[in-house]
Amino acid sequence: MAFDVAPDSYDRFMGRWSSPLAERLVDRLELAPGSRVLDVGCGPGALTEALVRRLGSARISAVEPSATFRAAARERFPDVDVRQAGAEALPFEDDVFDAVAAALVVPFMRDAVAGLGEMRRVARPGGVLAATMWDHDRGPLSPLWRAVDRLGLPPRETGPLLGSGPGELADLLERVGSSDVHPGELTVTRTVASFEEWWEPMTLGVGPVGDYVQRLDEAERAALREECTRVLPEAPFDLSVTAWCATGRA
Secondary structure (H helix, E strand, O other): OOOOOOHHHHHHHHHHHHHHHHHHHHHHOOOOOOOOEEEEOOOOOHHHHHHHHHHOHHHEEEEOOOHHHHHHHHHHOOOOEEEOOOHHHOOOOOOOEEEEEEEOOHHHOOOHHHHHHHHHHHEEEEEEEEEEEEOOOOOOOHHHHHHHHHHOOOOOOOOOOOOOOOOHHHHHHHHOOOEEEEEEEEEEEEEEOOHHHHHHHHHOOOHHHHHHHHHOOHHHHHHHHHHHHHHOOOOOEEEEEEEEEEEEEO
16 A cells, blocks of 8 residues: 655645544553653654653654655654564564554554554553554545445445454454453544645545545546535535544553
8 A cells, every 4th residue: 555655745644634633542541651652653753743742752662664754753753763663573672661552553564463462562561552543434534435435436446444443453452462452432623624625635645545546547536526525514614533442451
């Protein structure tokens, strides 16, 4: 999937939603002063930024498989330990972190069970594990997929992403041996000033949506854009979006 993109493109596509979601996730981590936290799949740094605000740069580590995103995160947070690595092979010793979180990352791991198992390994006994993923039907990209279905456009190459259905993240945490697992939801709301503000990032080639939109021919893309104007309220409008969240303990 297309995540080897400029950090600015990703921020315009998802950062406007992932940043407020990150703040909500940090609230779930039960962080005491001095906690040490790992951000898995940090991207350009939405969750990293929220963690730094709570605990300071010295207490935060992050990993990111994309060299482009890792460089962006290191530039934004020069005092944070940001390493290039995938979730399936975290470059840390056992029992290091008080909390380990993966925000909007689980479906993009090469092996989600291995990745979450690594998260559990590097967390101290009793440490918090957490993951989020947009709900398939209530996420920021859901209006576009509804428009695709209404138009009968070519189907997506993949179905709903792992973790985007109820209970899926919690089930994965339990599979890797986490205890005290709690599923939940996180909802954020932002004002969309214009239709173009919502639509234009969909055309930047980011993630499964970007792949899909770029594969459409010109007529199909124009039809999809027009249908999205009917799916969404007239701008400006407030759009509330919901992510599944699961927490557990190592």
